[in-house]
Amino acid sequence: MNLNLRRPDTGRSSFALAAAFASCLLLTVPSCRIPKLCCAERGPALPDTYNGVTSAESSAQIGWCEFFADPTLTSLLSESLAGNQELKILTQDIRIANYEIMARKGDYLPFVNIGGSAGLDKSSRFTRNGAVEDQLLVAPGKPFPEPLPNFLLAADVSWEIDIWRKLRNARDAASLRYLGTRDGQNYVVTRLIAEVAEDYYELMALDNRLLALNRTIEIQEQSLETAKALKEGARGTELAVQRFQAEVRKNQSERLIIQQEIVEVENRINFNCGRYPQTVARNSAGYLDLQLHALSLGVPAQLLQNRADIRQAERELQAAGLDVRVARARFYPSLNIRAGVGYEAFNTNYLFMSPESLVYNAVGELVAPVINKKAIRAAYLSANAEQLQRVYEYQRTVLNAYTEVINQVAKVENYGQSIEIKKQQLQALEDSVDTATKLFQNARAEYIDVLLSQRDLQDAKMVLIETKQQQLAAVVNAYQALGGGGNAGTMLVASNTIAPPELRMLPEPGDEPPMIEVLPSTNGPPPGFELLPTPSSAPSEPKESMLSWPIQG
Template identity: 40%
Template sequence: MKPRYYYPLTFSLLALVGGGCGNLNTDLAIPDLPMPASFRDHQDKPENAPVTQIDWREYFADPNLLALIDKAVANNHDLQIALQRIETSRASVKLANAAMLPKVNLNIGGGVQKFGLYTMDGAGNASTEITPGQIVPEHLTDMFVGLQSSWEIDVWGKLKSQRNSAAATYLSSIDAANLVISNLVADVAVYYSELLALDHELEIIRRTIAKEQEALDVIKLQKEAGRANELAVQQFQAELLNTQVSEKNTLQKIAETENQINYLLGRYPQPIERSTQIFFSEKSHELSAGVPSQLLENRPDVRAAELQIEASQFDLKAAKAAFYPNVNISATFGFQAFNPEFLFTTPASIAYSVFGQMIAPIINMKALEAQFNTAKANQLSAMYNYQKTILNAYVEVANQLSNIKNLRETSTLKKQQSDALKQSVDVSNELYKAARATYLEVLIAQQSALQSNRELIDVTKQQRIARISLYKALGGGWR
């Protein structure tokens, strides 16, 4: 009749636990942020290829750049770290799957025990035969060889939620690695473009130095002939020295940019192979920006953020399931005896047990509530991060579309300005030789031409970088 008293107690405990879970809401939501149907002030051309159809090996035409990107993808340390995170996530999925299966262990053990005579065990052993004609030894050995098993039955879906969370985290880690690849491809291409621009800038500076040296030699001769004074000589000399300083600064920038590329390639500093002629002549694909909703599929950071929401949802469900009782079954089967000669020789040494239990949390509810609230905050954070990632993706694409349009118009104007100032240098030199222009006008023409040429190179570099940035912003570079 005793068991009757346990049933009401058991149901009372379940009711108490269930009552404490009544306010555990897992259906969370945040204010929606609708995505625009198109990018502002942008119309795609039908003949432009969608970014998803262009591999980076096709998008970039420079073979030297392609070789650098290949080495970076193979050796970059950040990418290798990201790949190891994938392995860690894959192991977590296997661990979560294993938690849903019974655990079976081989147990081989033994020991010795002596009970006091004036105890229930000692008194019983002193008068009990363990084998016919032999009482239980005072020093009782105990040997066991067999299997032990335990299994937590996933009644409430906690283990399944943990497994699904691990799977979503694993997929998110893959997209995180794809994001590293996309950024790496873009970074190598950007630094390569900066290096080509510096090469052209160095070439312009050196040509300017040669012309300024010629002008200085002329002014010195004119001074000897009485047609110029020392002030003019000093002005030309100062301008030449200033340009030579610019040459040294540019050489330092070239060295630093080469080193940055080598760092991305995971190697120590060495010269970077490149062809400067392709800087102005390279033709790249015209990208189709498509519609903003395609960013959800193309950009690995958006995909990773979406998977993080999925993982956090399963974490929240697992945290809720922790409030309910755990149902565990344990069992053993093997051979047990006090003497090795009896361990396997008789069926009497066979030992087994089966035990089931249900463990319900009572005292530590506050700790479980804290875990649930943490999981809830993590899911809301993942939702806001997803919205933030989408917004950032849209803004990046919109910025680069606008940037490319304005840089195209700026480049046309800069080319016209550069051609005009180049002619002004030749004209000012001829006029100065004919005493129809002052040396200050010659200096101003040279300075303006140098500055204009450097600005033209910079605009061209920005155009290349803008196309690279748009390619990355649209989700290119990782496939």
Template identity: 35%
Template sequence: MRLTLGGILLFLTSCTASLPLVTTPRATAVPTAFQNPAADTATIARLDWQQFFADSALVSLIDTALRANPDLGIALQRVEQARAGLLVARGALFPQVSAGAVGSFDKFADYSGVGNSDTNDGLRQLPSIVPDLFLGFRSTWEIDLWGKLRSRRKAAYARLLATEQGRRLVQTQLVAQVASGYYELLTYDNQLAVLEKNRAYQERALEVVKIQKLGGRATELAVQQFAAQLLRTRSLAAEARQRIAASENTLNRLLGRYPQPIRRGRVLTMQTVPAAVSAGMPAAMLLRRPDVQQAELQLVAARADVAAARAAFLPSLTLGPYFGINAYTPALLLSTPGSLAYGLLAGVAAPVLNRSAVRAGYARSAAEQRAAYLNYQKTIQTGFEEVTTNLRGLENYREVADLRQQEVNALTNAVATANDLYRANYANYLEVITAQRSVLDAELNLTAVRRQQFLLLIDLYRALGGGWTVAQ
């Protein structure tokens, strides 16, 4: 049977046509609006982090983190790695030219047909050891007939853009982490202030009950109860100081520096949460979130990989020209034009016996494309979940904060009333202790609610894609 080049090409092309197409699950429709009646086309994510955060101390901390955080530096190096990968993919489209010098020698057998003569005396025309010297240029160039190399270049470019979005994602997360850590530090400061204030009240109450015991108006049990409450408050204060130290160390690590004091701005009670927060439209969120953009670009790269894998079944055309000077002795190497040598080697190669490996590569690329598509859908759904949860959380915790503030006010009045009644012998010491403990717990709970408000606001800003607009 006679095989022709056209027949081989037709056979290989028909094999690629029989490959299964990559199918992806049906996408869920994206909502046209968030579940928030106050949403409009504006969004807080349009604000730079320098404008979004009004505390100058926090702005300074974020600026330090963006300049020195190791994770952000690692993300930047990933961008450089992807940029180098793109240069490699681009270079594959052009001829590879190398310059070099090659030296070799061959020792021919006495009965070899190379270098022997047919003369009667049997003398060799060449010596038994023959050197071969070459100095010049060699090139290899794969002609991209089916777009395989162009697809690889497209995939590399998409991955470069994806790593840039990954760097922006790291920045948005870093901004949110620093801001959250800062407000947690302010929360612990406020908790310590509340504990110290109540400690002072409890110390005065203990002194009063000790005096009353000396006058016969109180018992040793009352003194022990007031002392036990004071000890509890002191232990809570010690725990708060430890939380402050741990929070400062965490912030310093995010800032890329060793432990040192953190400068604070306004205290937590002086910080305000906006009365209304605008999330904008879902389409704007999808365009701004770096993780969504990264997932989309990874999907583009995966599709290009599938196209390159399909093209790998088809034959590749490779050209190998060379040009230089060639001689069997150094004395003749520069004797041009006699020593000039040039040539061209062209070859067509296609997988035949190892097609299972090529098919496995195609199957892997197809699976990676489906996984990238599912990851893209998952990232979009995660974005909607985060935005909706934070919007609802801000609304609900605003009501919680108002109610907790009313609780603190009521219990503060109850402590004053209990003290007055105790001094007038209309209340016992247990009522005073209960009132003091209740107001302490209420103030600590109010502090935690305020912290949660700021954490929700920060996470909403991040979820909407805010935090990366400032150029580095």
């Protein structure tokens, strides 16, 4: 704070002030041309359909409580949303982004400081100040005290006038990044829901693999006893006994490995729920016939609205456009106003006597860079390069989202058909094992036929269970790829009293980066916590894609 206020020289003429101000205005003309910016390559247009398939509704409109009808699973999902540490970390990221808005908002408002000072000053008699003070009197017959005290109580104001919207654009960029951080948390929510659901169905698959393996061991132990009986009756050999014994031991070893996998998957779920290892409840009966909610694809344009990662990339792109404007404004002059007013006296008895003890000043500065603007040019071009990165990142995010939907939907369809065929294969293998076992018991078939039949049946069961697991995982991932799991349901996010403005993208012709119109928010979020707004997922007119925005300079 500048407390060294002095009464201005009243002899300064208004003509000199006008001349000084006119000289400052000469700085408004930049001394060199602002460099041209690079432009982004147009991305591929978003298709109108998913390989010819569309629907009126999208599964993203369905809340995860409805999509996953299993009460045990929905309970785990609720616990994971409440206890997951990654979401709590992201909540603090949202707080940090909110505080950045507060800081940016303060930059374009006046800075007002108030304070006081007290001191002593003793000048040498053999200096100009000492010699002058020796000849001066405070009052008739009363010299200045020695040493000379000084008391000051004053307030000063400094204010950079945001004539080029440099500071407000920085604030709006911070608001966009705040919204992007919230979208980023929503995307993590969708991934968390998908991961917990996928692990839950994998746990059910492991239970069924363990059940199938136990059944295979029982059958092979019966065959082992049969081989021993045939050997004792001189109708078999020790080789058959040894081969069946080895097969039983192999599957018993495999059972332990599956049990270890169950422990690890359970603990992955526990970790995502933010709790220590414990048994995860589930109902694995009827696993092979389990059917999830039917998928509805909607239209690809809805991805721009439903996918939180796309919305986050869009916010980052908009913020990067504002960063270019902030960097551009540094080429232009900045207008700063500084003023102060207060009371100053060498004795506290005279401190508040007006106008004798009153001091004030006011200064306006209009300053523009003239020489050595390389740092400003570098920052401007760097902001443009980062803007281009955000353009390509947005294009990449949209392309990835569309590809994920196509891959997962095709996987659901193909794996579903594969399961039906594998069920037929399994039935044939079960019949072959039954036939081979009966023939072996009557010494009409070799042990190797029984062994191979049992092995083929076990492999077919395991493949069928794994295929079912992959199909359920594909349904879960398709639901997430469409944007489901983040738009519906309730999620608490820490907030502050700052309400970021609503932002709407506006096209701008010419060589400027994309403009952003800032619309003031009507209602701020309540203090403490708030419910994240649920974007409407109803089919509407397709939103203009930023895949083909030209960014030019």
